[in-house]
Amino acid sequence: MKLFKISIFILLLTAFNGLHAQQSGSVDLKAFHGISSHDLLDYAAELSSDQYGGRLSGSPGYTAAAQWVAGRLKEWGVKPAAGSSGYFQHFPNAWTEVLNPGSVLIFPAKEKGGNPIALKFPDEYYPGSNSGSGTAEGEVVYAGFGITAPELGYDDYAGMDVRGKIVMIESGVPYTQNDKGLAQWEPYSYHRYKFQRARELGAAGLLYVGLTANPNTSYLEGFVYAHIAEDIAEELFRDSGKTFAGMKPEIVKAMKPSSLSLKRRVAITATTRHYPEALSCNVVGIIEGTDPLLKEEAIIIGGHLDGVGSPGMVFPGALDNASGVADILGAARALAMSEVKPLRTVIFIFFGGEECGLYGASKFVEDPLWPKEKTVFMMNLDMVGNGTGFHLSGGLSHPDIYRHFEEANRIYLHRDLRSSEVRQSFGRPRTDGAVFEKAGYPTLGLWTTGSVKTVYYHHPLDNIDGLTPEIMEDAAKLLYTGILGVANDRTLKLSGN
Ligand SMILES: [Zn+2]
Numbered sequence: 001m002k003l004f005k006i007s008i009f010i011l012l013l014t015a016f017n018g019l020h021a022q023q024s025g026s027v028d029l030k031a032f033h034g035i036s037s038h039d040l041l042d043y044a045a046e047l048s049s050d051q052y053g054g055r056l057s058g059s060p061g062y063t064a065a066a067q068w069v070a071g072r073l074k075e076w077g078v079k080p081a082a083g084s085s086g087y088f089q090h091f092p093n094a095w096t097e098v099l100n101p102g103s104v105l106i107f108p109a110k111e112k113g114g115n116p117i118a119l120k121f122p123d124e125y126y127p128g129s130n131s132g133s134g135t136a137e138g139e140v141v142y143a144g145f146g147i148t149a150p151e152l153g154y155d156d157y158a159g160m161d162v163r164g165k166i167v168m169i170e171s172g173v174p175y176t177q178n179d180k181g182l183a184q185w186e187p188y189s190y191h192r193y194k195f196q197r198a199r200e201l202g203a204a205g206l207l208y209v210g211l212t213a214n215p216n217t218s219y220l221e222g223f224v225y226a227h228i229a230e231d232i233a234e235e236l237f238r239d240s241g242k243t244f245a246g247m248k249p250e251i252v253k254a255m256k257p258s259s260l261s262l263k264r265r266v267a268i269t270a271t272t273r274h275y276p277e278a279l280s281c282n283v284v285g286i287i288e289g290t291d292p293l294l295k296e297e298a299i300i301i302g303g304h305l306d307g308v309g310s311p312g313m314v315f316p317g318a319l320d321n322a323s324g325v326a327d328i329l330g331a332a333r334a335l336a337m338s339e340v341k342p343l344r345t346v347i348f349i350f351f352g353g354e355e356c357g358l359y360g361a362s363k364f365v366e367d368p369l370w371p372k373e374k375t376v377f378m379m380n381l382d383m384v385g386n387g388t389g390f391h392l393s394g395g396l397s398h399p400d401i402y403r404h405f406e407e408a409n410r411i412y413l414h415r416d417l418r419s420s421e422v423r424q425s426f427g428r429p430r431t432d433g434a435v436f437e438k439a440g441y442p443t444l445g446l447w448t449t450g451s452v453k454t455v456y457y458h459h460p461l462d463n464i465d466g467l468t469p470e471i472m473e474d475a476a477k478l479l480y481t482g483i484l485g486v487a488n489d490r491t492l493k494l495s496g497n
Contacts, residue, residue: 026488027481031338032412035330035476037469043072043326044385044472045464047305048316055317056129056215056309057353057360058095058278065305069283069350072329076336078285081347081369091363093280093353096219099271101312102127104207104226107265109239116267121312122460124232127270128208128225129215129311136205136224137267138165140236142244143259144251145170146194152184156257163202166266168233169194170209174252182426189428192218192357199223205268209233209244213308213315213458216357219276224268236264280306280352282360284369287335289487291343297494298345298370299483300441302361303328303381304354304432308458316463319455323385323467325350327446330476335483342487344376351432361432365439376486376494377401377442380433384475385467386455387448389416394437394444397422400492401444404485405478412481413474416449442495446475 046068053061070080070087080087104125105116119125144156146169154174171194173185187193191208195218198206206225208217213227233244240262251258283305289295303324307317316322332348347370353359365372377398390409395402396419409417422437429435437443448471456462486492 026340027484028339031334032477032480034337035334035473035480037473040326040330040472040476041464041467041469043329044318044322044467047322047325048318048464050314054309054315055305055307056095057280057306057356058093058275059097059309061309062280062306062352066281066283066350066352069305069325069329073283073285073332073348076333078287078332078336078348081284081286083369084284087283087285088281089284089363089367089369090279090281091353091359093278093356093359094219094274094276095215095278095356096130097273097275098127098129098131098309098311099273102226102268102270104228105267106236107267109264119228119232124229126211126213126227127312128217128227129213129308130217130219131225131270131272132220132222133270133272134222134224135267135269136166138204138265140168140207140262140264140266141165141259142168142237142247142262143198144247144257145173145188146198147173147188148197149185149188154255154257156259157201158257160259162198164204166205166207166268167198167203168207168209168236168262169198170248174255176252178426180426186426186428191216195220195223195225207266207268211459213311215308215355219274224270226268226270236262236266239263280359282352282364283350285332285348287332287342287346289343289345290341294343294490295345297374297376298347299376299486300347300349300370300378301328301331301381301479301483302349302351302378302432304352304360305350306352306355308355313460315458315460318462318464319385319466320383320457320462321381323383323472324381327381327384327472327475327479330473331479331483334476334480338480338484340484342484343490344487346483346487354432358429358432358435361435365435372439372441374494375441376492377444378433378436379444379446380431380436381446381475382431384446384448385472386451386453387468387471388450388452389418389448390475390478391447391449392417392419392444393447394422395419398442398444398495401442401486404489405482408478408481408485413478415474418449448475
């Protein structure tokens, strides 16, 4: 009797489960629930570990990380994309190895005398990610944004002689609106431009204000530079009669340079090795659609795998962007094991060279492994691992796509989900998604909102302690469910068709 009751119960339970599965027939609940925060945190921890050295694109550490990702795809049955070499799409990627933290010495003002002060790494300075090797010593000249733009009537170097001196500059441009005016300033917004200009004018070295490690700079043989904290810049301004904090607002307001010599000497020392001929790669995996016609159409989900490497020590790049990679891996694994198969094709890309200047995304749009006109949309994930909610940028411009993610969230996840229209940027592209957007792909971006942990950006403390694995699990679930929703929507038309 008891046994009988139990079997009835099991029978009912099975029927209920069947019903439930039917109601939510758009996904495989086993695959959905197989996405676990533990696994995703493990992926992020693996990629953030010292063995990959911060995953600087072009470096052996990055290549090893790319191989690890390809290994997971292979293990789960996600195939290499046709046209890639294995899972790898290669491109040239020069890089620089920073062999030790080097030093930045600040000499006291002449009349005061005394010994130079050595700045502390990593709290007060970072060695330049593409610094030349050697020592540059000289007087510090503050040169604003470091821009000479004759057609815009603007020159931070006008009337200044910076030969043999150390130039101190800021990132960005004096024009701060996002409109057509900004487009004119775009060529001057690149770090590379600023470095080349300073070098051209004979500067001995450069101090870049702001503690943000960045390999998106130029390696110029013998040209030594370092990043310094803003309070160090302030200290160098001490005897100038001005404040560093006051300079940028003054320049921006008047749209006029305000360069000056700070009458302080510094010495920057760096030890680096440059690899001009190096190669890097994107890792590209594919799950072919099951419908004979719809499989010609693909959904692309991407995020950058590279980081800023080890300028003086390992910068783990956990949030930026091991988190996004882990989210995508979680979705890829679920989709590979899913009993509910996608009718359309799904492509997962792990970009290299993002931090060096969006190399990997640029390579893909120039040499696409899938025809652009047959791509339903591209979604980029960057820093998706700290918070309580989601922002899906571009969703409101692509409602037929967005509604599937909105539905996935409404039915399964119940997170705070916001969206926005595609916002045209007149400045330089800053994300892999922006590269696709510029190339004409319908592009969305997934971000987490409501940070729970402190965000350390391009910082040695960007480690896995700064991640909230629960939101990563939900990001992967949102991807898995939303991708299936779009992939299996027979009413959906390719934009432009
Ligand atoms: Zn990033």
